[in-house]
Amino acid sequence: MDQPFVIGRVETAAGTIPQVSSQLTGRDRWGTVKARWGVGRMHYTVDPGLYALGEPGSEAPVLVSANYKLSFDHLRSALKDRCAWILVLDTKGINVWCAAGKGTFGTDELVFRVQASGLDRVVNHRLLILPQLSAPGVAAHKVRSRCGFKAVFGPVEARDLPAFLDAGMQATPTMRRKRFGLYDRMVLIPVELVHAFKWLALAAVIFFALAGALGTGSFAAAAAVFGLGPVTAMTTGVFAGAVLTPLLLPWLPGRAFAAKGIWAGLLATALLWPLGPGRASGVLDAVSWILGTVSVAAYLGMNFTGASTYTSLSGVKKEMRWAVPLEIAGFAAFVGLWLTARWTS
Amino acid sequence: MRGNLVYLKDVVSLQYEASRCVGCGMCSLVCPHGVFVQENGKARITDRDACMECGACARNCPTEAIRVQTGVGCAQAVINSVLGRTGDSCCSLDSGCC
Numbered sequence: 398m399d400q401p402f403v404i405g406r407v408e409t410a411a412g413t414i415p416q417v418s419s420q421l422t423g424r425d426r427w428g429t430v431k432a433r434w435g436v437g438r439m440h441y442t443v444d445p446g447l448y449a450l451g452e453p454g455s456e457a458p459v460l461v462s463a464n465y466k467l468s469f470d471h472l473r474s475a476l477k478d479r480c481a482w483i484l485v486l487d488t489k490g491i492n493v494w495c496a497a498g499k500g501t502f503g504t505d506e507l508v509f510r511v512q513a514s515g516l517d518r519v520v521n522h523r524l525l526i527l528p529q530l531s532a533p534g535v536a537a538h539k540v541r542s543r544c545g546f547k548a549v550f551g552p553v554e555a556r557d558l559p560a561f562l563d564a565g566m567q568a569t570p571t572m573r574r575k576r577f578g579l580y581d582r583m584v585l586i587p588v589e590l591v592h593a594f595k596w597l598a599l600a601a602v603i604f605f606a607l608a609g610a611l612g613t614g615s616f617a618a619a620a621a622v623f624g625l626g627p628v629t630a631m632t633t634g635v636f637a638g639a640v641l642t643p644l645l646l647p648w649l650p651g652r653a654f655a656a657k658g659i660w661a662g663l664l665a666t667a668l669l670w671p672l673g674p675g676r677a678s679g680v681l682d683a684v685s686w687i688l689g690t691v692s693v694a695a696y697l698g699m700n701f702t703g704a705s706t707y708t709s710l711s712g713v714k715k716e717m718r719w720a721v722p723l724e725i726a727g728f729a730a731f732v733g734l735w736l737t738a739r740w741t742s
Numbered sequence: 743m744r745g746n747l748v749y750l751k752d753v754v755s756l757q758y759e760a761s762r763c764v765g766c767g768m769c770s771l772v773c774p775h776g777v778f779v780q781e782n783g784k785a786r787i788t789d790r791d792a793c794m795e796c797g798a799c800a801r802n803c804p805t806e807a808i809r810v811q812t813g814v815g816c817a818q819a820v821i822n823s824v825l826g827r828t829g830d831s832c833c834s835l836d837s838g839c840c
């Protein structure tokens with residue numbers, strides 16, 4: 398009840414139910430922005446249980462959601478000016494799809510939450526609408542015998558819910574597909590960047606320190622002159638792997654994500670040639686720069702499999718068998734050539 | 743989703759036993775990548791390489807006609823499990839999975 402997005406209360410036969418609105422507040426939106434940038438994302442939760450969206454009656458539909466606040470907000474904001482009951486499962490603050498894969502958004506939790514909330518006293522019908530992406534966790538045919546409610550899978554995206562409801566709970570084939578469009582990929586970039594920058598900052602400190610110690614001249618001057626190359630190479634690699642790869646995913650050659658990362662790395666190298674290999678003090682440094690960029694980009698590209706919506710575990714394992722050794726070798730050569738250049742200069 | 747976004751060829755662990763299928767259609771309904779179609783009262787795999795091993799079809803098949811080794815197609819998760827680390831370091835927002 399005392400959650401900031403609860404705007405009132407609704408009395409039912411099963412007790413007082415917190416009421417929410419389909420209108421997101423500035424605070425909800427700010428929370429979304431923070432979650433997208435990875436700030437407090439693991440604790441961005443909603444208390445599990447039943448919520449009233451608007452003024453639902455005993456015939457209003459029941460929609461099931463995860464207790465990740467972003468999932469919950471997505472659902473209610475898709476239902477502008479509609480009344481419904483929202484049953485929030487305890488998914489440990491994880492979104493629907495991930496939670497279904499882990500089994501926390503599963504048949505057991507659904508049945509438990511239906512019973513715990515006294516849903517059968519709140520509504521007259523016996524129908525639950527689940528997000529389609531919860532299907533890896535919920536066996537719809539087992540729900541009815543266990544709690545008396547029939548489970549129906551709604552569309553993949555919450556935004557298609559109004560059309561689904563208006564069509565008498567029918568989803569078109571397009572509503573049943575999970576896509577990975579430009580927007581879907583773009584919103585994932587911030588978290589990828591935040592993640593990569595933590596390592597980049599650490600690596601930059603190490604390289605500047607090494608450059609200062611190994612280079613010629615004063616420590617500070619040497620650090621700046623010789624450290625800049627490898628640090629810009631890694632930064633370019635991060636940009637290629639965490640920004641270019643997601644953006645250009647359908648157009649980068651190859652199916653494996655590491656391959657796409659390599660191409661993105663080469664593209665970034667070509668674009669930034671004057672800043673990288675172009676201003677290197679010798680062949681060793683130039684080759685080192687390219688290897689640094691490409692190996693970092695390949696690694697981050699490979700990591701983007703975790704955010705994509707279509708990679709299988711078998712495929713990722715297969716890709717990793719060649720990609721990981723290649724990335725390690727590439728990175729080792731990047732460091733090795735750069736060190737060699739310091740000694741031979 | 744076909745288009746230009748298809749993952750590796752011939753790797754997925756999806757197995758389907760037509761003899762057990764009763765043609766209920768659930769696999770085609772729950773699959774987010776259109777891997778199954780219904781034909782003459784039975785399911786048929788039409789786009790095997792599009793499968794991401796989410797396990798939705800197997801979980802919702804009433805006759806256990808489908809088997810798939812489920813897992814999350816995420817490199818970070820594979821690295822973590824090899825290193826013996828646990829945690830959700832790879833859990834993405836709404837789009838992908840972890």
Ligand code: SF4
Pocket residue numbers: 762763764765766767768769770784785799802803804805806807808
């Ligand atoms: S879910 Fe199982 S029984 Fe139903 S159509 Fe698919 S394979 Fe056949």
Ligand code: SF4
Pocket residue numbers: 756772773774775776777778792793794795796797798799800810
């Ligand atoms: S495992 Fe998932 S992606 Fe593969 S066929 Fe089944 S439902 Fe479709």
